[in-house]
Amino acid sequence: MNNNGARAGIVLVTPKGHHLMSAIHFKFYVTNNDAEYEALINGLKIALEVGVVNLIARSDSKLVVNQVNGGFQARGPRMELYMRCVQHLLRKFGSAKLERVPREENSNVDALEKMGSHMDNVLLGQILLGIQEIPSIPEVSVFQIQEIPQETWMTPIHNYIRAGTLPEDKLQVRRLRYQATKYVEYDGVLYRRGFNQPLL
Structure with a gap:
């Protein structure tokens, strides 16, 4: 090819x-x-x-x-x-x-x-x-968010993407899973991405 x-x-x-x-x-x-x-x-x-x-x-x-x-x-x-x-x-x-x-x-x-x-x-x-017409994967708009040396609002998202860690509150779980779809983790760094279609 x-x-x-x-x-x-x-x-x-x-x-x-x-x-x-x-x-x-x-x-x-x-x-x-x-x-x-x-x-x-x-x-x-x-x-x-x-x-x-x-x-x-x-x-x-x-x-x-x-x-x-x-x-x-x-x-x-x-x-x-x-x-x-x-x-x-x-x-x-x-x-x-x-x-x-x-x-x-x-x-x-x-x-x-x-x-x-x-x-x-x-x-x-x-x-x-x-x-x-379009790629088979989501379009990734790569904006490096930051490495996470301390606790921030991104820490739960990063922990969920990296290790599947979830809070105990069910409402927070639902919100976290939704937020996590907007990011991808690579080499310990969070990147925000924009989707043109589902991955699969």
Whole structure:
């Protein structure tokens, strides 16, 4: 996959060798790593929709595969959200694992990417050409709030996000859970974020 023209290709292969192919054109800005994650997320969602139970997912992105599998740390809130989204989807299968495949073995996907520049949703034979309007994860408006060296109004939010700590009062629990949806914690720091859609 590449980010030239913001597009991605997906190929699902059944145990009997049948192929289901999809090409996606992104109508929002994506980095190369974003596009790699978006392709993987879309592929996992398609697999779930068609009833796949046991899955081996393959990507030619060393970064994505290692982040999802725990070999690399996801750096920054955006990469962490992408990683969490993929991990959540993988848990929905009976069994699933993510493997890296060399780019030279991804020729079918590369060909599909070029088709992703089409601007209409259409089913061409067994190849679905689609348009994705918004990212699969929330948009993160990164404003560093602050590290929390002492007790402030943010301390309960930080403790809940980091360790699941809740107050005893049920009303405060409800309020805290609502407030926590507006923040993400990364490397011990709270960031405020703006959502364009639910994470999953």
